[in-house]
Every structure is written in structure tokens, then in C-alpha cells.
Amino acid sequence: xxxxxxxxxxxxIKKHGPGGTLDVSACFNCGNCTAVCPLAEDSSGFPRxxxxxxxxxxxxELLADEDIWRCYACGECTKTCPREADPMQFMAAARSYAIxxxxxxxxxxxxxxxxxxxILVFLLLSAFFVxxxxxxxxxxxxxxxxxxxxxxxxxxxxxxxxxxxxxGIGVALFIVIGASLAFGVFSMIYKVMSRKSxxxxxxxxxxxxxxxxxxxxxxxxxxxxxxRNCDATGQPSGEPxxxxxxxxxxSIMWGFIAMLIATTVDYLFKPIGSPVPPWYSMRLLxxxxxxxxxxxxxxxxxxRISGKETPYDKSSFSDWFFLLLLTGTVLTGxxxxxxxxxxxxxxxxxxxxxxxxxxAMDILILxxxxxxxHVVYRxxxxxxxxxxxxxxxEKAMAAASNA
Amino acid sequence: MTPTTEQSNAYRPDALVVGGxxxxxxxxxxxADQGLKVMLVERGPSIGGHMIxxxxxxxxxxxxxxxxxxKMSASSHHDNIKILVNTEVQGIQTLNGVHHVxxxxxxxxxxxxxxxxxRLCEYACDAEYPDPLEEGLGAKRAIGVAFTNAIxxxxxxxxxxxxxxxTCARVCPTDAIEFDQQAExxxxxxxxxxxxxxxxxxxxxxxxQYNAARSKNIISALTMERxxxxxxxxxxxxxxxxxxxPSSVAFVQCAxxxxxxxxxxxxxxxxxxxxxxxxxxxSGALPIADxxxxxxxxxxxxxxxxxxxxxxxxxxxxxxRGKVARIDPVDDGDLSLHVETTExxxxxxxxxxxxxxxxxxxxxxxxxxxxxxxxxxSSDGFVATPMLTSPTLTTAQGIFVAGVAAGPKDIVDTIAxxxxxxxxxxxxxxxxxxxxxxxxxxxxxxx
Numbered sequence: 001x002x003x004x005x006x007x008x009x010x011x012x013i014k015k016h017g018p019g020g021t022l023d024v025s026a027c028f029n030c031g032n033c034t035a036v037c038p039l040a041e042d043s044s045g046f047p048r049x050x051x052x053x054x055x056x057x058x059x060x061e062l063l064a065d066e067d068i069w070r071c072y073a074c075g076e077c078t079k080t081c082p083r084e085a086d087p088m089q090f091m092a093a094a095r096s097y098a099i100x101x102x103x104x105x106x107x108x109x110x111x112x113x114x115x116x117x118x119i120l121v122f123l124l125l126s127a128f129f130v131x132x133x134x135x136x137x138x139x140x141x142x143x144x145x146x147x148x149x150x151x152x153x154x155x156x157x158x159x160x161x162x163x164x165x166x167x168g169i170g171v172a173l174f175i176v177i178g179a180s181l182a183f184g185v186f187s188m189i190y191k192v193m194s195r196k197s198x199x200x201x202x203x204x205x206x207x208x209x210x211x212x213x214x215x216x217x218x219x220x221x222x223x224x225x226x227x228r229n230c231d232a233t234g235q236p237s238g239e240p241x242x243x244x245x246x247x248x249x250x251s252i253m254w255g256f257i258a259m260l261i262a263t264t265v266d267y268l269f270k271p272i273g274s275p276v277p278p279w280y281s282m283r284l285l286x287x288x289x290x291x292x293x294x295x296x297x298x299x300x301x302x303x304r305i306s307g308k309e310t311p312y313d314k315s316s317f318s319d320w321f322f323l324l325l326l327t328g329t330v331l332t333g334x335x336x337x338x339x340x341x342x343x344x345x346x347x348x349x350x351x352x353x354x355x356x357x358x359x360a361m362d363i364l365i366l367x368x369x370x371x372x373x374h375v376v377y378r379x380x381x382x383x384x385x386x387x388x389x390x391x392x393x394e395k396a397m398a399a400a401s402n403a
Numbered sequence: 404m405t406p407t408t409e410q411s412n413a414y415r416p417d418a419l420v421v422g423g424x425x426x427x428x429x430x431x432x433x434x435a436d437q438g439l440k441v442m443l444v445e446r447g448p449s450i451g452g453h454m455i456x457x458x459x460x461x462x463x464x465x466x467x468x469x470x471x472x473x474k475m476s477a478s479s480h481h482d483n484i485k486i487l488v489n490t491e492v493q494g495i496q497t498l499n500g501v502h503h504v505x506x507x508x509x510x511x512x513x514x515x516x517x518x519x520x521x522r523l524c525e526y527a528c529d530a531e532y533p534d535p536l537e538e539g540l541g542a543k544r545a546i547g548v549a550f551t552n553a554i555x556x557x558x559x560x561x562x563x564x565x566x567x568x569x570t571c572a573r574v575c576p577t578d579a580i581e582f583d584q585q586a587e588x589x590x591x592x593x594x595x596x597x598x599x600x601x602x603x604x605x606x607x608x609x610x611x612q613y614n615a616a617r618s619k620n621i622i623s624a625l626t627m628e629r630x631x632x633x634x635x636x637x638x639x640x641x642x643x644x645x646x647x648x649p650s651s652v653a654f655v656q657c658a659x660x661x662x663x664x665x666x667x668x669x670x671x672x673x674x675x676x677x678x679x680x681x682x683x684x685x686s687g688a689l690p691i692a693d694x695x696x697x698x699x700x701x702x703x704x705x706x707x708x709x710x711x712x713x714x715x716x717x718x719x720x721x722x723x724r725g726k727v728a729r730i731d732p733v734d735d736g737d738l739s740l741h742v743e744t745t746e747x748x749x750x751x752x753x754x755x756x757x758x759x760x761x762x763x764x765x766x767x768x769x770x771x772x773x774x775x776x777x778x779x780x781s782s783d784g785f786v787a788t789p790m791l792t793s794p795t796l797t798t799a800q801g802i803f804v805a806g807v808a809a810g811p812k813d814i815v816d817t818i819a820x821x822x823x824x825x826x827x828x829x830x831x832x833x834x835x836x837x838x839x840x841x842x843x844x845x846x847x848x849x850x
Contacts, residue, residue: 030657030699031743034752035728036612045743045751080612082662082699082726198748 005057013054015113016093016100017086018316027051027085033077038229039070046070047077047087050094063101063188064195066388068094069374069381074230074245075311088311096318099373102184102191108369115317122321122362129358133165166357167267173364181368181376188377192384204392213390217383224250226382243303245311248296252326255293259333262286278341290334297327322371325363332356414485416442418595418828419504421492421770424452425471425814426806426821427599428478433825434597435483439832442591443478444506445488449553451475452601456536458631460814461680462711468552468634475554489559493588494775495596495802500835502801504591510584512560513546517579520556522548524571524580532564534636538626540643541636546571546580551634594835595801595828598778598786599821600770602807605659605667607762613658618732619644621760624677631684640688642759644736649692652685653740653757654678655727656698659765660811667765669783672811674763675702679712681761682720695721695755697742705815723755730760766811778802785810795824801835803827 006012014022027048034040034048046067053062062068071091078088100109111118196202220226227246241247262285270276276283301323303312332355339349367373418434420427423445431441443450454460455475457467478484493505525547534543536550545564548556560571560580572580607615607623615621620642622630629635642649656678660671675698682694701722703712716722729741733756740755747753773780777799781787786804790796795803805824806817 028699029745030726031724031745031751032726032728034743035725035741040743040752045745048743048745049751080610080664080728082657082664082668084663 004060006059007057009057009059009062010054013090013093013097016096016316017089018314018319022086022089022093024051024054024085024087024090026083027055027081027087028083030082032080032082033087036076036080037071038074038076038231039072039226047091051085051087051090054090054094059101060191061195062094063098064191066192066381066385068098069378070226070385071095072227072230072245072249073311076230078310086314089314089316092316092319095374095377096316096371098188099184099377102187102377103180103368104183104187105180105369108373111366111369112316112318118317118321121366122325125362125365126358129169129361130354132169133354133357169361170364173361177364177367181373184368184373185376185380188380189384192381192388203388204390205387206390206393208393209387209390213386214383216386217379220382221379243299248299251292251296252300253296255289255291255296255330256326258289259286259293259330262289275340278337283337287334287337290330290337293330294327294334297323297330301327318371325359325366329356329359329363332359414442414591416440416485416591416593417832418442418597419444419502419591419593420597420599422452422599422601422806422808423447423450423478423486423488424599424601424806425454425474426601426808426817426824427452427597428474429818429821430597430599430805430825430828431478431484432474432481433822434828435481437825437829439483439829441484442593443484443486444490444492444504445486446491448488448511448549448557448559449475449555450478450486450488451552451554453625454814455550455552456625456628456632458628458633458635459680459684461676462705462707464680464683472552475552479554486555488555488557492770492772495772495777497777497799497801500594500801502593502596504593504596506589506591508587508589510562510586511557512562512565512581512584513558514579514581514584515555515557517577518557519577519579520548520558521576522558523574523576524558527570527574529568529570530564530566537629537636538623540626540629594832595803597821597824597828598770598772598797598802598804598808599806599824600768600772600808602766602811603769604764605665605767607764609659609665609765610662612728613655613730613762614732615730615762618730618736618738618760620736620738620758621730621762623764624674624681624761627681627761628677631681631688640685642736647736647758649689649759651693651757652682652689652695652759652761653727653738653755654682654694654696654761654763655730655740656696656763657726658762660763661699662765665765667767670702670811671763671766672702672704673766673813676705676708676711676813678761678763679703679715679720683715683718686718686720693721694719695723695757697723697725697727697740699724699726705813725753766807768808770808776802778804783810793827795820795827801831803831 010025029048029052031048034045037047040046044067050062050065050068053065068091073088073092075088078086081087096112100112103109111121193205224246227249230246231244262282266282278284304315307313332352335352336356339346339352342349363372417439419442420431421444423443427443428450431443434441451471454467455471459465460467460470479486487506487508489509489511491507491509493507496503525544528544528546530545531542532545533539534541545566546558546560548558604623607621613621622643630637630640640649641647656674659665660667660669662668678696682696685692685694701712703709723742723744724746725742725744727740727742731739733739737756737758738760740757742753742755743751744753768784772778779787779798786809787798788794788796788804788809789798794809795805797804803824805821806812812820
């Protein structure tokens with residue numbers, strides 16, 4: 001079978017590594033990474049096989065391999081790699097490279113590879129949203145009329161920026177993102193499903209297993225089943241639960257989901273801008289979600305700042321961008337929550353709210369282009385992985401009849 | 404306090420050899436045979452080095468002690484060689500081309516002039532300890548001759564192990580036991596030094612993933628040598644935890660070298676070959692046992708080595724390509740090895756169970772002389788040899804290096820290099836002395 005070889009593949013992937021320090025060319029394929037990996041559970045041979053693909057330039061096979069998404073970066077391979085080739089960072093770089101190749105616009109690749117482009121896009125986008133939102137001239141209500149509760153004047157956020165505008169822009173963004181992401185998703189599905197094994201065989205991908213595969217993948221993502229297996233690294237000195245990578249990730253993810261639910265339900269069932277007390281269910285959910293998310297983000301950031309140890313010693317800019325953008329959004333959101341209950345409206349409150357809206361919009365529009373995209377790609381990859389493992393219907397029936 | 408004796412007028416060798424292993428003995432013999440006076444300094448109680456403890460040597464499967472023992476006795480009987488055992492080199496200072504070598508003669512608590520090597524003290528001693536020569540498997544007494552064919556055949560008392568009962572002094576027929584003996588520092592002047600200080604091995608526990616601390620059945624290759632040696636601790640191959648005859652033995656290669664994560668990124672060069680050799684010997688000792696060598700790549704570089712490797716394959720030794728990532732102790736004292744077999748396209752990730760595991764530890768330099776002597780080390784810790792065309796020259800004039808002190812190598816290469824170092828020394832001494840002669844002649848003529 002003929003293979004199209006991209007001789008520059010390794011160099012391209014290296015550009016997605018942290019600060020160009022990735023030296024995975026040093027790998028001599030000893031297989032230590034695969035054998036030490038707590039997640040390598042079948043005969044797939046990752047991460048070594050994926051590194052090998054990159055070394056010999058098998059780009060098509062690399063992009064068709066959902067295995068890169070089964071790594072949760074516990075760092076055990078990097079800690080024990082005899083060549084200090086840093087397989088963990090390679091896997092992260094390969095994921096980022098794959099996203100940039102699934103994306104049709106090429107913009108995500110630019111953002112991943114260049115810190116300058118990343119910051120520039122972020123600043124331009126933010127400036128655009130600020131101008132767009134301020135063009136409404138809503139005015140700042142600083143007087144004491146319009147009691148929120150207890151008869152004292154308060155911040156009227158949605159007079160400053162009308163809810164319809166926020167909503168309108170949001171819908172527009174969803175369409176843009178949806179189109180962009182749909183292309184990337186289709187690209188990934190196509191590449192994985194047309195993959196052939198070395199002996200020329202294709203997984204069956206039986207239709208009957210489609211829904212169960214998706215359900216399993218989504219459930220695994222939500223309850224971190226695979227991620228939690230990273231605990232089983234065979235090391236006697238385990239970290240306390242609240243510092244473990246999967247727990248921190250779960251905090252960020254579930255906090256984010258809670259905030260997403262709160263915002264959506266708020267929008268659907270409550271008139272925009274109508275005042276509610278803090279114990280209003282959806283506001284409370286958002287508040288708790290925000291705090292939980294903030295906890296995870298704080299741990300993730302502080303470990304990266306102080307961390308000299310794998311996996312926290314070398315983070316790529318896209319990691320930092322993801323964490324900082326999310327932290328900015330959550331922090332401004334939480335401050336806004338406080339601001340609306342202040343007796344007097346303040347300019348600070350309005351600016352914070354504006355920042356929050358702008359950052360949230362940045363997250364939305366940049367979602368398919370940045371690390372946020374892993375939400376979709378990783379879940380999809382795991383679903384495809386489950387699906388590829390499912391036996392063909394006739395074989396399953398044969399097995400059942402034998403049993 | 405140890406008294407220092409300046410022995411400027413005492414014995415003055417032409418060359419001093421640091422280390423009494425195969426490299427040091429060969430250098431000393433090659434120098435002595437040219438009529439040069441040599442002092443051979445050994446830290447331990449006997450010359451012979453690591454080689455005398457080996458079972459057999461590759462690729463000829465010759466008996467190691469049958470090759471080493473004649474070199475040992477040749478060294479000890481040579482008129483031009485003076486051997487100092489239990490003596491450490493503490494530093495070298497070079498003044499006007501003369502090396503002042505500071506030696507610490509450790510207290511042996513036995514007067515070597517009186518001791519006749521009858522071993523009555525050893526037989527009478529009650530204090531028994533794991534024998535370091537047998538890698539801890541056999542027993543050793545607090546006083547005694549180091550091993551059966553040790554040279555010199557003199558008893559040495561270990562004050563760390565001695566219970567000071569005095570039995571040895573009572574049974575000694577020559578009153579050689581001296582409990583009040585003191586360590587002594589002497590300075591020896593010489594024109595040339597050969598560093599042949601050999602190697603140490605890094606710990607079995609250097610990779611925590613191998614869990615060597617949790618199982619007695621994860622052993623070093625030197626332990627396996629002793630198990631295979633005809634005069635070894637058990638006289639047969641048994642596994643240490645329960646004395647079971649092993650039915651499945653694994654050799655884990657590169658367990659202490661070629662691994663940047665433990666700081667030893669160089670290759671120790673001998674492990675592939677001794678693993679193959681031990682596998683062959685095991686095939687003879689345990690005919691029905693499964694023997695597997697886990698390797699990254701087999702480095703069979705020397706004369707006859709590739710054929711030796713092919714012979715091992717033909718004999719049925721299993722070779723599995725893949726670095727063992729983890730060893731977990733399981734029930735019955737057995738061990739479970741996690742490895743990715745990179746040659747099997749259908750089944751990469753594997754778990755194999757063995758009842759005895761041999762780790763190929765990394766070779767490290769045994770002596771850091773960089774602060775106390777003019778000799779510099781290279782980045783890997785071994786003696787720096789800056790001249791590619793003269794591999795036995797160090798950074799210091801008049802100081803030469805031979806064997807593993809300069810970098811990992813096998814016995815064949817070590818012996819060749821020891822001879823080369825001896826040749827460099829005699830050439831250096833000849834030039835130095837003829838220059839001195841011509842200088843003095845010039846002085847006479849001018850004067």
C-alpha cells in the first residue's frame with residue numbers, strides 16, 4: 001500500500017510544542033512510553049506508534065488516528081523516557097497540530113504556532129466587540145432610581161448593553177463557530193473512518209454501535225473515567241485528591257457546564273435584566289459553578305507557575321491562553337454578580353460587565369481555533385474509538401450464537 | 404589523626420598503577436616486563452578486580468578465574484611489582500614532573516609480615532555477615548582472607564563487623580592480629596601514574612518503576628555471575644527469595660544506562676554481551692527454563708560477538724525488543740514485566756511473568772579524582788581522554804588511563820588498552836629520562 005510521506009511533518013508538529021523545546025526526534029522507539037502508560041490498554045501501541053508516524057512522515061495516518069486524544073498528559077512517559085524525548089508534550093503538540101489540520105481556514109494553525117498572532121487576534125476581536133457593544137450608546141445609569149431590591153438604586157447592566165444585542169451577537173457567533181467546527185468535525189470523522197490497518201483492513205463501524213459509542217464517550221468525558229485511570233501510574237506516592245489532574249480538570253469542566261446551564265436557563269426562562277435575589281436557583285447555580293471553576297483554574301495556573309515537575313513544567317502558550325481567558329471570564333462574571341447587588345452603580349461595575357461579555361464572546365468565537373476545541377474533538381475521538389472497537393454485526397451475531 | 408610519612412628516600416617506583424583489576428594488572432605486568440619498577444595500589448583486600456568474581460567470559464565462554472588468577476599470581480610474584488592492598492589513593496600532586504601520590508594505608512588489624520594465610524582466625528570467628536564478594540548471598544566473617552584464590556593470602560579484619568571477642572588473636576599461630584593498628588598516610592614519588600580505577604554499578608533502585616527494593620528476585624548481573632560460578636554461593640542457580648529453581652528468567656537490558664531520565668545516557672557496552680553469555684550459561688544450568696532478554700538493540704560489536712548472539716538465538720533464548728517500563732512484584736515472589744514489544748504489529752502492549760529478573764545496571768566511574776589530582780573528567784564522569792589518537796593520555800602530563808576508568812568497555816578492549824597505556828608510560832619515561840640525561844650532560848659541558 002502506498003503512503004504519502006511528508007518529510008517535514010516532525011518539524012511542523014514541533015512548532016506546536018511549548019517554546020520550540022520539544023525534541024521528540026531523539027526518540028529511538030524503545031516503547032517505554034507505551035508500556036509505562038496507565039491508559040494504553042489494548043494493542044494500539046500509543047504513544048510510541050504515533051511518534052513513529054510523525055518521525056517517518058505518515059501524516060494521513062497520524063490525522064486518522066484517534067489515539068492522540070486518548071492521552072490525558074499525566075506525564076509518566078516523559079518522566080521515564082530514556083531519551084528525554086518528552087512524549088507527553090509530543091502528544092499535546094500532535095493534538096494541536098491535528099486541530100489545525102482539521103480546520104479549513106488555517107487560522108487555528110497560525111494561532112497555535114505564533115504567540116503574536118494569538119494575542120493580535122484576541123486584541124482585535126476584543127476591540128471589535130467593545131466597539132460593537134458601545135455603539136449602542138446605552139448610557140450608564142448612575143442614579144438611585146430603579147430599585148433592585150431594598151429600595152436602593154442599582155446597576156442596570158442591560159440598559160448599558162442591551163440584552164438583545166448580546167443575544168443577537170451570540171446567535172451570529174454560534175452560526176460562524178458551528179460552520180467552522182462542523183467542517184473540522186467532518187474532516188476528523190472522514191479521516192478516522194477511512195483509516196486502514198497495516199494489513200489493509202478497516203474497522204467495521206457498525207451502525208448499531210453508533211449511539212452506544214457516543215453515549216459511552218460522552219459519559220466517559222463527563223465522569224472522567226479514562227482520565228481517572230491516570231492515577232494508576234504504579235507510583236506509591238499519590239497526590240491528594242484535590243490536586244490530581246483529573247479532579248482539577250473536572251472542577252473546571254463541571255463549573256463551566258454549571259455556568260453554561262445557568263446562563264442558558266436564565267436567558268430562556270427569565271426576562272432579560274429583571275432583578276432576582278442571589279438565592280434564585282439559576283443565579284445560585286452560576287455562582288457555585290463559577291467558584292468551582294475558579295478553584296480548578298487557580299490550581300491549574302498556580303501549579304504551572306510554581307511547577308518544576310512534569311507535567312506542569314512546560315506549558316504551551318495555547319494552554320496559558322486557555323486558562324487565562326477562562327479565568328478572566330469567570331472572574332469578571334463573579335465580580336459582576338457582586339456588582340449588581342451593590343447599592344450604587346459604579347463605572348467599575350459597568351466596565352467589568354463589558355469585559356465579561358467581550359471575553360465570553362472571545363471564548364465563543366475562538367472556540368474552534370484554540371484549546372477550547374478539545375471539548376468537541378476529544379469527545380468525538382473517543383466516540384470514534386469506541387465505535388472502531390465495536391465488532392461487525394455478523395461477527396457479533398456469530399459470537400452470540402456460539403455463546 | 405593518621406601520621407604522614409614522607410617516603411622520599413624509600414621505595415621509589417618508576418610507575419604507580421591505581422587499581423588492581425584486570426587493567427591495572429595488565430599495565431603493571433607490561434611495564435614490569437620492560438624492567439620498570441611498578442607499584443600496584445589496590446583499595447580492596449585482594450587484586451583481581453571484578454573479573455575474578457565472574458563465572459565465564461564472552462564470547463569464548465572461558466572460565467574467568469582461569470584467566471584472571473594467572474595474571475594475579477604473575478603480578479604478585481613479579482620482582483618489579485610491589486603490590487599494596489587495602490590502600491587508597493587520596494591525591495596526586497605533580498612537582499617538577501614528579502608525581503607525589505598520597506596513599507592511605509587502611510588498618511587491616513593484621514600484621515601482613517606475620518600472617519601466613521592459614522585462615523585459622525577466619526574459621527574461629529563467630530561474626531558472620533553477607534559477603535559483598537558474593538553480592539550478599541554467601542556469608543563472610545569479620546576476619547578472614549577475602550576469597551579462596553585472593554592475592555595476597557592475608558587475613559583482614561573488618562572493624563565494622565568485628566565484635567572484638569579476641570578469639571582470632573588467641574587462635575593465630577603467628578600472633579599476627581594487632582587490634583591497635585592505625586591507618587597510615589604515606590607519600591610515594593613516581594614519574595608516571597596509570598589510572599585503572601575501573602567502575603562501580605549504579606543502584607538496582609535507580610529506576611523506581613522497577614521496584615527492585617520490593618523483591619529479592621530482582622538481582623544484579625554480578626549476582627547472576629555468582630549464581631552461575633562453579634564456586635558461587637549456592638553452587639547452583641537458585642533464586643534468592645525462596646531457593647526455588649527458576650523456570651523463567653528475564654534479562655532487562657539498559658536498566659541503568661542509555662537512560663537520560665536517570666542521568667546515564669551513555670551505553671555501558673558490556674551488558675548485551677554478558678546477558679547473552681549468562682543466558683547461554685543458564686540454558687546449560689537450567690535446561691528447561693525459559694530465558695528472555697528484553698533489549699532496545701543488541702550491541703554485538705566485537706570480534707565474534709555477532710556469531711555469539713546468533714548462537715544464543717539458535718539455542719532458544721528469547722529476544723524481545725522493547726524497553727521494560729515497569730516491574731511489579733506479584734504473588735509467589737514472581738515478577739510481572741510491562742513492555743511494549745515493538746516488533747509485533749498485532750500485540751504491542753504485553754505483560755510477562757518471570758520468577759527471576761536480572762537488571763543490566765549502568766557502569767559508573769568508581770573514583771572521582773578530579774579534585775585531588777591534576778586529572779580532569781569528561782562530562783560523563785569518566786577520565787577525560789582528549790587525544791583521539793592516543794586514548795590512554797589524560798589531561799595531565801605523566802598520568803595515563805586504562806580500562807573502564809576512561810569509559811565503559813569489555814575485558815578484551817580493557818586488556819588491549821592496558822597494554823597501550825604501559826607502552827605510553829615506557830615511551831614517556833624514556834623520553835623524559837633521555838631529556839634529563841642530555842640536560843645534565845649539557846650542564847656538565849657548559850659548567
